[in-house]
Amino acid sequence: MDNYRTSRELSEKMQRCLRIYADMLGTPDQTKAQTYGFVPGLQMTVEEQALEKQLDKLEQGIFQVLFTGGFSAGKSTLLNALMRKKVLRMAITAETAVITKIVFGQDEKVIIYEKTADARTGQKISRELSVTQFFEDYRISQDMPDKFNNIDYVVLQQPGEGIGGSLVQLVDSPGTENSMEDTLTARQFAENASAIVYMINSAMPFVLEDKEYIASHYAGRHMRNIFFVCNRFDALDEQSKEDLRKSVRQQLKDVFTDRSGRFDEELFESRVFYTDAYHSLCARVGEEVQTPYGKMPCDDSVTGVPEFESALNTYLTADDRDKEAFRGYMAQLAGKYVSAMDKITGILDDYRKGADQLMAERSDFESKRGRLEVIINQIEDSCRNCVAGILSGAQSEYTSCMNRINTGWDSYFSRVSIPFGIKDFASLTINRKNDAKVKEITRPFAEAVQKYVTAEFDQMGNNLRACIDAYLNTLEKQLMIQQEQMESLDLPISIEDLRQALLGSTFGRGEGDFNSGDMTKGNLFQIILGVIGLDPEIILGGLNGKTSNGKAVMDFIVKNFLEYIAVYVVAWPIGVGIMAYRVVSMVKGVKEHKNSRAVDILLGMRAETVSALQAEQERYIMELENQLAAITRAGATMADGIRGLADDYSASLNDTIEKLKRHTGNLQTETERTNKIRALLLGQISEVNQMLDGRPLSDADVRALAVKG
Secondary structure, X not given: OHHHHHHHHHHHHHHHHHHHHHHHHOOOOHHHHHHHOOOOOOOOHHHHHHHHHHHHHHHHOOEEEEEEEOOOOOHHHHHHHHHOOOOOOOOOOOOEOOOEEEEEEOOOEEEEEEXXXXXXXXXXXXXXXXXXXXXXXXXXXXXXXXXOOOEEEEEEEEEOOOOOHHHEEEEXXXXXXXXXXXXXXXXXXXXXXXXXXEEEEOOOOOOHHHHHHHHHHOOOOOOOOEEEEEEOHHHOOHHHHHHHHHHHHHHOOOOOEOOOOOEOHHHHHHHEEEOOHHHHHHHHHOOOEEEOOEEEOOOHHHOOHHHHHHHHHHHHHHHHHHHHHHHHHHHHXXXXXXXXXXXXXXXXXHHHHHHHHHHHHHHHHHHHHHHHHHHXXXXXXXXXXXXXXXXXXXXXXXXXXHHHHHHHHHHHHOOOOOOOOHHHHHHHHHHOOOHHHHHHHHHHHHHHHHHHHHHHHHHHHHHHHHHHHHHHHHHHHHHHHHHHHHHHOOOOOOHHHHHHHHHHXXXXXXXXXXXXXXXXXXXXXXXXXXXXXXXXXXXHHHHOOOOOHHHHHHHHHHHHHHHHHHHHHHOOOHHHHHHHHHHHHHHHHOOOOOOOOHHHHHHHOHHHHXXXXXXXXXXXXXXXXXXXXXXXXXXXXXXXHHHHHHHHHHHHHHHHHHHHHHHHOOHHHHHHHHHHHHHHHHHHHHHHHHHHHOOOOOHHHHHHHHHHO
């Protein structure tokens, strides 16, 4: 069929174009790198699937010719004649049970498409059969009228050229007298058909089914793609032939009348044919027919089929109709080209924006990290300053206490009255005959000294409590300010996560009391408390809202201070030891052994007592410093924890940037890849347009075509 040679070339080029478009737009495929020299694919799956469907349709033929008509009109016989091969079954009874699409390919097979769709893919369920098996199973059966209800249509693929080769798809449909569903299916195919061939049985023309079908489907529509073929015309005598011609003109008058009421004589003459399909088929396959004179070859030229075939060819290729069919693909390809360009722009922009954003985040983080480091150092300084202030206050209060004891000693003990016999005490002390008696005699002296010292240390304790309270309040305020500063940096550092981790490491797991309080309003000061871990009862009391934050630490420090007083100061045996020393000195220095006032002994004990207490000062401060060191350590631990979280985020940010580079390759590589895709897409659509309209297309041309389409 020379008329279709250019169309075949266009079809092959368009199919190649569609295939390349599908590869370029689909999922990136490493296996196709050898074909194209790079990895194609833009992850445009929807567009790829649409192109695959268009490709399937194009491979089946760009021209669809629907054959329909009444009972035993000879549709299958005429189709066989056009294919020059006995493919479809032919009989006096109706043979075609379902819509049959005849396509031309490399091998012979039948594909059955059901109305039911696959739940996973959404595509119609299909299966293949041999041609023989198909015609055995799929023919009209009076015993099983519902046998084909789930069959949508079948594709009968034949090797060879046929009419129009792979460009034309011939559709054989059930007769118009079949079920309403068959009629609707045929009408759906008719809407997409390039041409419609309505077969009429010349022996029984224009039966009721013919009239109703023609009136409802074709009358008044002035369709230029409709062909009427009156088959079996050879079976009529001359008068019957003439009568049939008149009847055809009368019955089809409305079909070829335009909206103005004018009968289109020219269109009527070019669309109505009288044929002998059976003898045409015999002539074309080389079979002889039986005549009264014996078997004779058939003359195809007198069957009317060549005239019909030529008219159909002329219609399908007239006015570059084939090119118009291909132009229908161009707007779609142009639209997908524009979508691909947008996707490429988006891909490259995403690469740039992604890298730029991560780099900006890292730069911003490093800037904030410097400010965070200042805050962390302030946290450590606040803790150290708090401890230093408390220790300085304790040192000052202890010194003040010793000064008060020293300066107030004489005035205090000048008023103390203790009955005492120095001669008896001296005798007992010098001879060491009765230690119990000595202790009994000296006990009032020890109690007097202890009462005086205890009173002064109580005053020191109150002063120290106020000092501790002031410094802890200051610390708490400073830490709250530093927490607000840290949170204002909007860094990915969770105060609560840090708090839970530090407290968990301090108290360990399984501490039920620890989790019983309100743990949702943590602050840095509570973190300090948790990390110190000085006294779980006091700390947990503060965390659970039973006591304030500052009071929790202060109570602990004061508690330890009072324990020190009880153990190292009050319980120290100053009374007996110092008094015994003073009495012995007085006895040795007095020539007359007579009674002396007890107050003299108490006044004489001042220097030794104050000296002994001052000797304890350094050890006391060291003990207190050891206790307070927990606050310093807590500040350092927390600061290290914050630095660790910041370091982890900084490292993860750098890792993300590296992963982005490793995953996508560098921007230049991706730009080169997408530029190749761009050039290939533009080149393909430009080549097709060169064949259609004799000129290539630029990027702007394709974009304009897409808008127009």
